Amino acid sequence: MSRFVQQQDIGDPLVLGVVRREEPHAGPGQVRIRVRAAGLNPVDWKIAVYPELAGRFGVVAPTGFGNDYAGVVDEVGEGVDGYAVGDRVYGGARGRALADHVVVTVGEEILERTPAGVDDDVAAALPIAARTAAAAVSAAGVGDGDTVLVGGAAGGVGVFVVQLALSAGATVVATASPANHEFLRGLGANPLPYGSGLAERVRELAPGGIDAAIDLQGTETAEAALSIGVSPSRVATIAAGPNPPGGAIATGGGDAGPEALPRIASAIAEGALTVPIQQRYPLERLDEAVAVLRDGHVRGKLVVTL
Known part of the structure; x- marks a missing residue:
């Protein structure tokens, strides 16, 4: 038998249960992964609670929970080339990631090799957040010599945006709550509090001006x-919907391109980029992890271990 996190209905209160089911198996063109860790993202609980968003992602109840996973290939279906039992991998499986076993179709779903030196819990933190960050940095055209304003910089996507912008040669001005300012300084950013008067504070901290901006939470940073x-x-x-203010660019993880995840994972393996994980939870404490996620003040990532 195999554990699987199941949700019977889309809506609030969000009720998740761990059930035992027959093990799934890899069919033609598929591999099965024994999941060791699953990364949590704000979009996971939002899909689970809001029917309209669930429909947009093609999620229909009853369903599983989560998207990002990392583990080891333990079954290879007919016709699959390039993967073998024992390969360490990570990827995305919408509505299925929180499970002992995930079956994915090669070439149709996100599936990447985990580099040596990158732990499973770190790899599980990558798929959504790292791709979203890479797409946003690219969309804003961040490059060498730029000064870029990043809103919501201490969160799961923000920690990647800050580091990717810095690695591109930019100076980063980052908004966050004061409790996260020292953390952001440790990443190399220049922190500011968010809220009323943001534009004035940006002018004071960056008198030479701002070349680009990436808003990861609402529209405040974009408007400033x-x-x-x-x-x-x-x-x-990334969070302003399809019509962001003033003609700004709405972007998502799908805009990152196929090279984004391998490039970021390689940078982690080389020690050039870090993945701050606020907390690791065993599967038995999933409800606690989701409650923290929904609170909206996560520094970096939350990961569930299986």
Whole structure:
């Protein structure tokens, strides 16, 4: 038997249960992964609670929970080339990641090899957050010599955006609650509190101006950047919906390109990029992990171990 996190209905209160089911098996063109860790993302609980969002992602109850996983291939289906039993991998399986076993179709779902030196819990933190960050940095055109404003910088996507922008040669001005300022300084960013008066604080900290902005939470950062003269073509947003303010760019993880995840994973293996994990939870404490996730003040990532 195999454990599987199941949700009977989309909506609030969010009720998740761990059930035991017959082990799934890899069919033609598929591999089965014994999951060792699953990364949590804000979109996971939002899909589980909001029917409209669930429909947009093709999630229908009863369903599983989560997207990001890492583990070891333990079964290879007919016709699969390039993967063998024992390969360490990570990837995405919408609505199925929180389970002992995940079956994915090679070439149709996100599946990457885990580099030596990258732990499973770190790899499980990558798929959504790292791809979303890479897409936003690319959309904003962040490059050497730029000064970039990053809103919501201490969260799961923000920690990647900050480091990717720095590695591109940019100076990063980052908004977060004061409790996270020292943490962001440790990553190399120049922190500011969010909230009323943000544009004025940005002008004081960066008197030479801002070249680009990436808003990871609502629209406050995008609006502040536009008000101080940043071109809309260099303001990227991930949480403002399809019509961001002032002609800014709405971007998502799917815009990252196929090379983004392997490149970021390699940088982690080389020690050039870190993945801050706030807490690791065993599967038995999943409800606690989801409660922390929903609170919205996670520093870096939350990971569930299986």
